[in-house]
Amino acid sequence: MSSAHKKGGIPDRWLDYQSVGKRLPGTRFIAFKVPLKSALNRNLSRCDVFGHWELLDTLKKENQELGLIIDLTFTTRYYKAEDVPESMHCVKIFTAGHEIPKDATILSFKRAVRQFLRENIDNDKLVGVHCTHGLNRTGYLICRYLIDVDGVDPLEAIELFNSSRGHVIERENYLNDLKSGPKRSNEGIEESELEPVRGTSTHRPVYWEENASSVDERPSFSHESLRNKRRKHRPSHTRHGGNSQFVGPSSGCAGLLPTPGGPALLPFPTGPGLLPLPAFSTARQPFNSYHWGSTSQPNYQWNEPSHYSRGGRGNSHSQHAFSSAPGPSQWTNDSGRYTCDAPQTWDGPKMRHQYRQNHRVNQYGYPA
Known part of the structure; x- marks a missing residue:
């Protein structure tokens, strides 16, 4: 990725991956890359923008509804609760990249999924999972849940995820652990651990002002309002040659x-x-x-x-x-x-x- 994207806070290689995958058949899981807050999306071209509102648009086209987002990134700089629409709930599980997640992290993921399924047994809302690229950590934990909890064959679980995401899991240590590593214990899976946080955003952000289609979507700041404030508070004196004269x-x-x-x-x-x-x-x-x-x-x-x-x-x-x-x-x-x-x-x-x-x-x- 170019240095301009890095300077703008865009994750490395983030643009190389498809924004949202397909729902894994027979499950509630859907994987996507990390949605970015509006301050980061402004550094992108229009076709590359991807935030939570764009995520909702994509799912709406597929007649899908998202009930929970599990964030596996190891940082909070990509978005916060004020960037998430109020119709969404989020659970944050800090997961380090490049290494096999610890058993405690795996158990936290299982508990979050089980709690959501219990509370949404009467609907078909989805569990969205993402890390930075929505691929390696995301793929590992989804497949680990399918293998340990649902009893899916490891190879079938990996293939199911790869075909739905549109990209294949890249890290060999993740693949080897899924294929030949031991199953993790499900003890305590029914216990509630992390309470989902509801988003607080009520309006779609406007990345470029000319895109605003209504007054409600336009940002509160404008250069015209700034000029009016300056006129209102302008002092009633002028300066000539460094001396103040009324x-x-x-x-x-x-x-x-x-x-x-x-x-x-x-x-x-x-x-x-x-x-x-x-x-x-x-x-x-x-x-x-x-x-x-x-x-x-x-x-x-x-x-x-x-x-x-x-x-x-x-x-x-x-x-x-x-x-x-x-x-x-x-x-x-x-x-x-x-x-x-x-x-x-x-x-x-x-x-x-x-x-x-x-x-x-x-x-x-x-x-x-």
Whole structure:
């Protein structure tokens, strides 16, 4: 098997074997390879997928009903109870591969089968048995039951299993023990040992979303729902140049300014003697009421006319030096998109500082 299948958790040589065999004539046994949970089946092509729901489909075509699954694998990574339909019952018997099962393992298998037959004497439900490939351990224990309990000839039991499974038992140590090994004791076979576990899956898994034929079969997760969650919990701030800057909605909050003391918003102060809002041309971009500038610019403070240039590293207006180059008589912000049409009402940093001093508020929103 390719390394891609191994990396995907698919058992080695699993694809080489037929998924489900035929019912052994005159018995309740049917053998199949291990059904895989949906997380593993997603790594396979559509024609190779085999899980418990595919197992039910196969048996339904043969007018057969499965009453019990005996799992002989030596691991639990292929599926769990939540992967099994609720119409199925499972018994787990850990059985090591490549070696003859111990007498205790053989007795556990016999007890599970006998208990099922007692409880289902009035129906014709089947006992499904699987190991990894549904061949060597599965074939050995089914044949051992037929030989020890039902008294079937060893060669006939082996031939019955091989013809029904569609593959022949491969391991010579299993075949030699079945043909010439001693029969195992049936003492205590009528005792109950392992209680079957009922599956909990109620819906067929969807391996690929485009295969879902109804809303009930579609997975609860979708990229659309994830995007909606992100929009719902998206913080109301943007980042510019590594600094966090609050940006409010562009409508519905006209006349609000951030307060110096915290994130709460206070009504824009109005009354005689207060500075009016700068006049902007309606042909330009809409004005954001939270600050004097564009939301796309990290620095929304107003700049002095271009006949000034910075003369130091500080931000104080006293550190600005006069430049010989003449410039416009208007104040503009850094983006260059907004121009104050009434420059006489806005004198730059000094007036902004004076305005803030005159309208300071405390943490409760009252004038300081």
